[in-house]
Amino acid sequence: MAEHCTNDRQQTFNKPKVELHVHLDGAIRLETILDVAKQRGISLPVDTVQALKALCTVSRPATLTEFLGKFDEYMHVIAGDRKAIKRIAHEFVETKAKEGVAYVEVRYSPHLLANSGVEPIPWKQTEGDITPDEVVRLVNEGLSKGEKDFKIKARSILCCMRHMPSWSMDVVELCKKYRNDGVVAIDLAGDESLNCEAYPGHQRAYEEAVKCGIHRTVHAGEVGPPSVVKEAVDVLKAERIGHGYHTVEDQTLYRRLLDDNMHFEVCPISSKLTGACDPDFTKHPLVRFKKDKAKYSLNTDDPLIFDSTLDKDYETVKKYMGFTEDDFKTMNINAAHASFLPEKEKKDLLNLLYEAYNMVESTGL
Numbered sequence: 001m002a003e004h005c006t007n008d009r010q011q012t013f014n015k016p017k018v019e020l021h022v023h024l025d026g027a028i029r030l031e032t033i034l035d036v037a038k039q040r041g042i043s044l045p046v047d048t049v050q051a052l053k054a055l056c057t058v059s060r061p062a063t064l065t066e067f068l069g070k071f072d073e074y075m076h077v078i079a080g081d082r083k084a085i086k087r088i089a090h091e092f093v094e095t096k097a098k099e100g101v102a103y104v105e106v107r108y109s110p111h112l113l114a115n116s117g118v119e120p121i122p123w124k125q126t127e128g129d130i131t132p133d134e135v136v137r138l139v140n141e142g143l144s145k146g147e148k149d150f151k152i153k154a155r156s157i158l159c160c161m162r163h164m165p166s167w168s169m170d171v172v173e174l175c176k177k178y179r180n181d182g183v184v185a186i187d188l189a190g191d192e193s194l195n196c197e198a199y200p201g202h203q204r205a206y207e208e209a210v211k212c213g214i215h216r217t218v219h220a221g222e223v224g225p226p227s228v229v230k231e232a233v234d235v236l237k238a239e240r241i242g243h244g245y246h247t248v249e250d251q252t253l254y255r256r257l258l259d260d261n262m263h264f265e266v267c268p269i270s271s272k273l274t275g276a277c278d279p280d281f282t283k284h285p286l287v288r289f290k291k292d293k294a295k296y297s298l299n300t301d302d303p304l305i306f307d308s309t310l311d312k313d314y315e316t317v318k319k320y321m322g323f324t325e326d327d328f329k330t331m332n333i334n335a336a337h338a339s340f341l342p343e344k345e346k347k348d349l350l351n352l353l354y355e356a357y358n359m360v361e362s363t364g365l
């Protein structure tokens with residue numbers, strides 16, 4: 001197995017990695033936004049990468065609501081443009097390959113990239129002819145071309161949005177339609193601080209997902225209380241929890257999820273900048289997860305908005321939480337186990353990791 005390295009310097013964990021929680025629309029290149037805006041004749045308030053970065057990124061701990069407002073700065077540039085949607089998916093795979101990711105599950109809301117068949121039409125776009133269904137096809141094309149070009153594996157997760165329960169049935173139908181074309185699960189994203197309880201629209205979609213064997217993850221306990229996590233597990237039947245930091249505030253729930261081997265998709269840099277957790281990383285819930293041998297993965301969430309990379313997350317937990325090379329191996333193996341791949345492909349991914357980590361499966365990790 002070739003060593004994975006970036007152009008500039010050695011990575012903190014220079015081995016194949018698994019990333020399970022990253023938003024496609026939070027991982028667009030600044031250069032691409034500028035380029036597409038130029039091609040489409042869309043005027044932006046700025047025209048340099050540095051200035052656009054200042055506009056789109058949060059560099060100090062904010063709130064989830066403030067952070068979500070950053071999408072307003074650039075989503076209208078990409079949404080409703082076939083070439084741009086395909087391009088961001090393709091470039092995303094290239095970025096992940098350079099970061100040493102062997103397998104990634106990338107998520108997005110098809111509705112938020114569409115300009116037709118969606119009510120209301122997002123980002124103040126004028127109506128066009130790109131439906132959420134076509135968005136999924138375009139992203140699938142970009143991802144599978146990326147897989148071929150950059151030799152890694154990429155699957156997608158379709159997001160329901162907390163504030164738009166009327167879209168959720170569509171989302172699960174798209175998961176069903178494209179389940180053999182790279183879509184592996186459904187998610188519920190958006191502002192948990194404003195929309196704490198899952199509306200009936202989301203519940204119905206998740207019931208349908210359960211019925212049809214569509215995998216399920218839910219953003220919960222990121223900034224919201226443990227009750228949101230409880231609802232995600234008990235009502236929405238989540239198999240993984242996006243973030244889940246505030247679970248530790250309810251000991252009964254936390255113990256139960258530990259016993260059930262619930263997987264937490266942890267995003268350290270994100271959790272600091274969205275104000276989800278104490279900015280002092282030594283007090284991060286991940287320290288507790290690690291001590292209690294919880295199951296978790298390390299993820300970037302929205303690297304565009306946090307001006308970050310996967311390596312920065314690895315570097316952070318190494319520096320402030322004492323993660324070792326062995327911890328990183330265990331964590332990525334756990335991530336592969338929690339992936340939404342079919343069993344055979346999961347096994348192949350695990351074997352790839354075992355080989356790259358010089359481990360034999362029987363170590364029981």
Ligand SMILES: O=c1[nH]cnc2c1ncn2[C@H]1C[C@H](O)[C@@H](CO)O1
Pocket residue numbers: 023024025026068071107108109112159189190191192219222270274301302
């Ligand atoms: O960290 C997050 N928490 C909740 N929602 C999020 C987060 N990052 C991105 N999103 C939202 C905004 C995106 O437009 C949407 C789909 O990717 O998901």
